[in-house]
Amino acid sequence: MKSIKLKKSLKYILPLKTNDLIRFGNRNDSGYVISKKAMNKVNFMLSFGMSNNWSFEENFLKVNLKNRVQIYDHTVGYKYFFYNFLKSIKRIFYFRSNIKNVFEKYNDLIGYHRITNDKRIEHLQIKVSNKNIKREANLKKIFNKIKGKKILLSIDIEGDEYKIIKNLNRYSELIHLLIIEFHYLNKKKSSFKKIINDLKKKFEIIHIHGNNYTSYCTDGMPVTLEMTFRNKKIYPIKKKKYIKNFPIKHLDYPNYKNHKDLKFHY
Numbered sequence: 001m002k003s004i005k006l007k008k009s010l011k012y013i014l015p016l017k018t019n020d021l022i023r024f025g026n027r028n029d030s031g032y033v034i035s036k037k038a039m040n041k042v043n044f045m046l047s048f049g050m051s052n053n054w055s056f057e058e059n060f061l062k063v064n065l066k067n068r069v070q071i072y073d074h075t076v077g078y079k080y081f082f083y084n085f086l087k088s089i090k091r092i093f094y095f096r097s098n099i100k101n102v103f104e105k106y107n108d109l110i111g112y113h114r115i116t117n118d119k120r121i122e123h124l125q126i127k128v129s130n131k132n133i134k135r136e137a138n139l140k141k142i143f144n145k146i147k148g149k150k151i152l153l154s155i156d157i158e159g160d161e162y163k164i165i166k167n168l169n170r171y172s173e174l175i176h177l178l179i180i181e182f183h184y185l186n187k188k189k190s191s192f193k194k195i196i197n198d199l200k201k202k203f204e205i206i207h208i209h210g211n212n213y214t215s216y217c218t219d220g221m222p223v224t225l226e227m228t229f230r231n232k233k234i235y236p237i238k239k240k241k242y243i244k245n246f247p248i249k250h251l252d253y254p255n256y257k258n259h260k261d262l263k264f265h266y
Contacts, residue, residue, distance in 0.1 A: 014205070015207050022251075031258070034179070042177060046151055047174075050075075052076075072128050088105040094112075153177070157250070162191050172231060207243075
């Protein structure tokens with residue numbers, strides 16, 4: 001696949017070069033590139049959004065037995081994974097599924113049971129929003145529960161990130177690492193730019209990766225963009241040198257492994 005050239009106006013998304021980038025999680029969707037230096041200090045992972053792959057969270061728990069994970073996602077739970085398992089069985093009779101798919105859904109159910117029975121992981125079936133009502137929680141309520149922690153915050157909530165991120169800098173002293181997957185950049189470009197410029201007051205961009213489940217915007221930016229930020233006060237970068245070619249070999253891998261990764265450069 002040919003590398004797409006980013007427009008000059010997109011320089012604000014370029015990550016600063018660091019020498020400690022490592023990959024956590026698997027080599028497809030749900031794996032992310034982070035800072036090893038920060039990971040060695042972080043002791044609490046806060047995840048907004050949950051998939052059917054928990055390799056990232058499980059890798060985090062292996063770093064230190066004292067590490068803890070708290071996940072907010074109102075869309076999944078035992079009923080969700082059990083229903084998908086039963087649905088995959090039913091679809092066999094209509095020739096819309098196969099044994100492989102049934103086993104995949106079964107493994108999702110067993111995997112969810114495994115991680116939620118780990119006392120170090122807490123899954124809250126609560127929506128992250130700007131409200132503080134039943135079944136919903138705002139950032140203030142969430143962060144008030146975890147004062148004093150050194151946090152890795154991961155956000156992948158399918159477009160709702162634009163609704164909650166504007167107040168995130170208030171909690172920057174607690175957040176060592178920040179991972180956000182931005183969606184719909186072909187429609188949300190102005191909101192995205194404002195959010196990034198605000199976050200850069202407290203955080204440095206250290207990594208970006210295009211999610212190949214979607215394609216490119218007209219200016220070369222991926223429609224779905226994974227970004228890793230690091231607290232600039234705790235981990236200052238003295239020499240400002242930008243990374244300009246993406247993806248990064250041996251760190252980045254396609255989210256959708258059956259398609260080639262998105263290539264772009266500045």
